[in-house]
Amino acid sequence: MxxxxxxxxxxxxxxxxxxxxxxxxxxxxxxxxxxxxxxxxxxxxxxxxxxxxxxxxxxxxxxxxxxxxxxxxxxxxxxxxxxxxxxxxxxxxxxxxxxxxxxxxxxxxxxxxxxxxxxxxxxxxxxxxxxxxxxxxxxxxxxxxxxxxxxxxxxxxxxxxxxxxxxxxxxxxxxxxxxxxxxxxxxxxxIYGQTYYSNDLLLSAQVPFMARLNEIGQPDAVRQEIAGGGTAFKNVVRTLGPFIIGILISSSPSINAAKAVGSIIAEKVGSNVLRTGNVGDAAGVTAAVAALISNYKS
CATH class of the missing domain: 3.40.50.300 (P-loop containing nucleotide triphosphate hydrolases)
Structure with a gap:
């Protein structure tokens, strides 16, 4: 790092x-x-x-x-x-x-x-x-x-x-x-005696960030792509979409029927991404969870 x-x-x-x-x-x-x-x-x-x-x-x-x-x-x-x-x-x-x-x-x-x-x-x-x-x-x-x-x-x-x-x-x-x-x-x-804050969400975001960093060489260039909606941002969305949808499900009391299923899906996909670095399936699961949310909206 x-x-x-x-x-x-x-x-x-x-x-x-x-x-x-x-x-x-x-x-x-x-x-x-x-x-x-x-x-x-x-x-x-x-x-x-x-x-x-x-x-x-x-x-x-x-x-x-x-x-x-x-x-x-x-x-x-x-x-x-x-x-x-x-x-x-x-x-x-x-x-x-x-x-x-x-x-x-x-x-x-x-x-x-x-x-x-x-x-x-x-x-x-x-x-x-x-x-x-x-x-x-x-x-x-x-x-x-x-x-x-x-x-x-x-x-x-x-x-x-x-x-x-x-x-x-x-x-x-x-x-x-x-x-x-x-x-x-x-x-x-x-932060004395500590480093920076991290959790599963931020650790998972490192996967697409570091992959893009290896391609273009400068952290600020990757950040600019994320800020502007470019390639790096699209990779972040594919990786982290299920995490965020799981969070939004769990914070919405009107769709409690979807909460458990959505959280499990988000957790499983996120764990797989973190373990393997493979973001290929994440976009499809993101869409599936989004449909789940839609079906259970009040």
């Missing part, structure tokens, strides 16, 4: 309008991602940007509103696949981005549950909560603010071992640079 040495891979998650893209731009110190103040998501596909800072390569993955409850499930599945593929072999840090003053509704918590089902409980060992609009603290310290947040947010902070930081994405360069350096120190402390 020498191609990935000296990388720090950071993935941004959060609802539309929380400032994910602006936070990514602050970390990269340039306008890499589209960021506007509006109700609809500006980012519609997962993408990434890179920066070399203090001798290390930062890779920042910006995701669409994967935690948005209104998002189409098929579209969500596609963007889950894209974001997982881009961050191979695994993220060093997951940033949950929300604004100062935000609340977590029941729907928000259901979306976080989907995220947990997708990546596993251990992902929170690599998670940090980022509050944007730091100016809205109005003189309070971040620690003081965190003492006043609703229980749902406090529970999220607890899951993340109270790793929390505030960003002012409209602040001065000096202020933003200080926040970025603080974030990187927090990441270093978080």
């Amino acid at each position: 020498d191609d990935f040495n000296n990388e720090i891979r950071i993935v941004l998650f959060g609802k539309t309008g929380t400032g994910k893209s602006s936070t990514g731009n602050t970390i990269l110190n340039r306008e890499e991602f589209k960021a506007e103040c509006q109700g609809q998501a500006v980012t519609d596909k997962s993408s990434f940007g890179t920066r070399t800072l203090n001798g290390r390569k930062l890779i920042v993955v910006d995701t669409p509103g994967l935690l948005d409850t209104h998002r189409d499930r098929e579209e969500m599945k596609t963007e889950i696949l894209r974001s997982v593929g881009i961050c191979v072999p695994g993220p060093h840090a997951i940033l949950f981005v929300m604004r100062i003053g935000d609340r977590l509704t029941d729907d928000d918590q259901n979306c976080i549950q989907l995220f947990t089902e997708m990546f596993g409980e251990h992902v929170f060992k690599y998670a940090i909560v980022v509050f944007t609009r730091e100016n809205d603290l109005n003189g309070k310290t971040l620690n003081q603010y965190c003492q006043t947040v609703p229980d749902a947010i406090r529970n999220l902070l607890t899951q993340c071992s109270n790793r929390v930081i505030a960003f002012d994405n409209n602040g001065t360069y000096r202020k933003k640079n200080k926040a970025v350096n603080s974030l990187l120190r927090m990441i270093d402390n978080m």
Whole structure:
């Protein structure tokens, strides 16, 4: 895995309008991602940007509103696949981005549950909560603010071992640079003695990623293909489709009759791909599970 040495891979998650893209731009110190103040998501596909800072390569993955409850499930599945593929072999840090003053509704918590089902409980060992609009603290310290947040947010902070930081994405360069350096120190402390986060989903994504890397030679070139929907992305879809469909089945209470069958199919195909590296049959099984879902929709 020498191609990935000296990388720090950071993935941004959060609802539309929380400032994910602006936070990514602050970390990269340039306008890499589209960021506007509006109700609809500006980012519609997962993408990434890179920066070399203090001798290390930062890779920042910006995701669409994967935690948005209104998002189409098929579209969500596609963007889950894209974001997982881009961050191979695994993220060093997951940033949950929300604004100062935000609340977590029941729907928000259901979306976080989907995220947990997708990546596993251990992902929170690599998670940090980022509050944007730091100016809205109005003189309070971040620690003081965190003492006043609703229980749902406090529970999220607890899951993340109270790793929390505030960003002012409209602040001065000096202020933003200080926040970025603080974030990187927090990441270093978080992963001390560990590497990056991985699970079966990310391990399976390595199969098509590494195969394509052997063909074109550069990890960022493979990531660009995944972000743009090219050959590498199609290979990721063939490999991981059954996994994601199994997750979406298990998170949908209206199709419990399909849940067990779909999960078993996803597990069997995923295990076979992981063991043999053969992705040839995965597309057909993906279609079969998709038909299963359709038959049992309420």
